[in-house]
Amino acid sequence: MTQTSASTSRTTSTGDAPHRPPRGLLELIVFVVGTASLGAEIAAARLLAPWFGASTIVWANTIAITLVSLSVGYAIGGRLADRNPTLHGLARWVLASSVFFAAVPFLSAPFLRQSVRAFSEYSGGLFLGSLVGVGAMIAVPVLMLGIVSPYAVRLKVDSVEDTGKTAGRLYALGTIGSLTGTFGATLALIPLVGSQRTFLVFSLLLALVSVPALRGKVRVLGIVITVAIAVLVAVPPGSTKTVTDAGRVIDEAETEYQYARVIEADDGTRVLELNEGQAIHSIYRPDDFLFGGYWDSMLVAGFGGGTAPQKIVNLGSAGGTVARGLTHYFPDVEVDAVELDDKVSEIGREYFGMTSDRITTHTADARPWLQQSDERFDNIMLDAYRQPYIPYYLTTKEFFEVTRDRLNPGGTVTVNVGHVPGNDQLEKVLTATMRSVYGEANVWRDPVDSTNTVLLATTAQEDPRDQLRAADVPPDVRPVADDAASRLEPGLDGGTVYTDDRAPVEWLIDASFAAVAE
Known part of the structure; x- marks a missing residue:
């Protein structure tokens, strides 16, 4: 068997000199x-x-x-x-x-x-x-x-x-x-x-x-x-455009987990966009703490339990919009802000006013942090997304069992459910899974807008609507609590209980987008 070996080469027909590549x-x-x-x-x-x-x-x-x-x-x-x-x-x-x-x-x-x-x-x-x-x-x-x-x-x-x-x-x-x-x-x-x-x-x-x-x-x-x-x-990598339809880009970073940018409008409003603007994760105005949408609902939902929350953990705190509002309006509240991406927490401190000494930031994954914590909380807030997905291990029965074990008597769990307009499959799954832990009558929904529903689970037996209406909140927050109480209704039926063994949340979310795109 005769052939050219790796260490030799033929003279080309165009007259190139013989070329002998290095050995190896x-x-x-x-x-x-x-x-x-x-x-x-x-x-x-x-x-x-x-x-x-x-x-x-x-x-x-x-x-x-x-x-x-x-x-x-x-x-x-x-x-x-x-x-x-x-x-x-x-x-x-x-x-x-x-x-x-x-x-x-x-x-x-x-x-x-x-x-x-x-x-x-x-x-x-x-x-x-x-x-x-x-x-x-x-x-x-x-x-x-x-x-x-x-x-x-x-x-x-x-x-x-x-x-x-x-x-x-x-x-x-x-x-x-x-x-x-x-x-x-x-x-x-x-x-x-x-x-x-x-x-x-x-x-x-x-x-x-x-x-x-x-x-x-x-x-x-x-x-x-x-x-x-x-x-x-x-050459340093190129940056994105410095001006968008929403305003001027004042900071941007490719973090270990995602692309983040801060956009400031002419009126001083700042928003935090992650992953090229699929969603707004935090919002800020210098002298404002209420912004409508699910942020306000999460701000007051913890009052739907049997006690006024004082010790709160925010799993997926992003730039700290809710944590900032809580520490402004409620002087006794302490917030543990758990965020996987330390750069996002840094952005929150620099651009979104997450500077209260009653906010303790933790760079950690939500579930492992909660499992390892010895603290007990009055309200556990979950808002952890890598758009458009919520991590599957935050949707399972085992996870909500951990949340129940970390709650004080009368405590609440509030979950922001992001979804495409008109599709409630993820909400139904989370509702069924939370009910398997908290009981059939103890899971409620606040349909805030077309893309966000806040789910509320409580260990208390009182009607959360009555609790919200009776909550001792500042005058600025009173209309927010009353509006949330008027929207609150029992959770939807029809979902499947997810477990650590089987939680096809990506399939569910992809199917919801495909259904809307048809």
């Missing part, structure tokens, strides 16, 4: 390609997360795109290797993949923003089309990387007897590279330089290892591409 270069290419393929999968999921969250569905789609692309690449790579069994031929594909990898974070941004716009408008076709566009951009460079594995085996095998050993060694090397890319992206690159530069770093590595195997003018092109990518790595 093929193995290095295989390792770097493995690093880039899985590292890019992590970076791709990170790229999508600020717009679509990091649910199991998003991860499943990202993994599926990667696996399908690699499979197609394997099939194509075998054919290409038989037609042109040279390291130069292989390196051209690696160089091409580096160019596509460098382009992904820049070309995907318009598609992602269009997807979010369609998502907020419930335009299913546009949403899916934009998402497919992003998937295609990720798929192309990964497909090119898939070409490398069979190509490398074809170049490395010297005899049929060595095929199994050679293939096994190369695939092991590629897998080690994949592990390196996975942990390198997760533990180092994304936290240190961000998702955009993570793509660029992998792109630069691919270009660097391809250049020594290239020849003639293609090698010169490879050097130019490598230098260009290196420059892009050095």
Whole structure:
């Protein structure tokens, strides 16, 4: 069996001088390609997360795109290797993949923003089309990387007897590279330089290892591409537009979990948008503490129990709109503000007035924090979303059993249920699950507006409407409490009880959006 080995190359028909790549270069290419393929999968999921969250569905789609692309690449790579069994031929594909990898974070941004716009408008076709566009951009460079594995085996095998050993060694090397890319992206690159530069770093590595195997003018092109990518790595990532329809962007950040920005209107009103404006998570005006909507309902809902709340925990406090209102109107109230994203809490302190010494912030995940806490509370407020999803482990019977165990006698649990207009499936599920813990008659609903319903569960036997009307609240808050009492009604029937073992909340929410988009 005669073929060109990885360490030699033929003189081209155009008269290029014989080119002998460095020893071990093929193995290095295989390792770097493995690093880039899985590292890019992590970076791709990170790229999508600020717009679509990091649910199991998003991860499943990202993994599926990667696996399908690699499979197609394997099939194509075998054919290409038989037609042109040279390291130069292989390196051209690696160089091409580096160019596509460098382009992904820049070309995907318009598609992602269009997807979010369609998502907020419930335009299913546009949403899916934009998402497919992003998937295609990720798929192309990964497909090119898939070409490398069979190509490398074809170049490395010297005899049929060595095929199994050679293939096994190369695939092991590629897998080690994949592990390196996975942990390198997760533990180092994304936290240190961000998702955009993570793509660029992998792109630069691919270009660097391809250049020594290239020849003639293609090698010169490879050097130019490598230098260009290196420059892009050095350039700070671009920011979003500084002016929106809602006002001026006065701060923005890509945090560990999401993209956050603060927008200030001409009248001084500030809003906190997460993930490109799918929802407003906090609102602020310097001399105002009531803003309508579910914030006001959450402010007074705790008075629906048997006691006036003094010790409150806000799970998912965001910029602290409700916590700020509570400590302003009720001088005896203490609030534990639990927020997973410490940058969001920092934004709350800097821009949204979450500065009271009676607000204690905790950077933690809601359920683990509550489970580990020894405190007892008069009111547990839940408003934890990574739009459009609520974490499944905050929708289960086991979670609400934890809330009941952490309540003082007569205490309440209030849950903000975000939903698309006209769809109450998530509310029904949460109602049924809360009833399984608090009892059939102890779960109530406040249909605040078309996209938010506040659920109230209480350990007290009194009618929460009477409690709200009788609550000792400041004059400014009296109309808010009366309005909430007039809206309050028994919870809806018809939901399924979710458990830690089975809580398909992502399916439920996706189905609700699909139903509206039809």
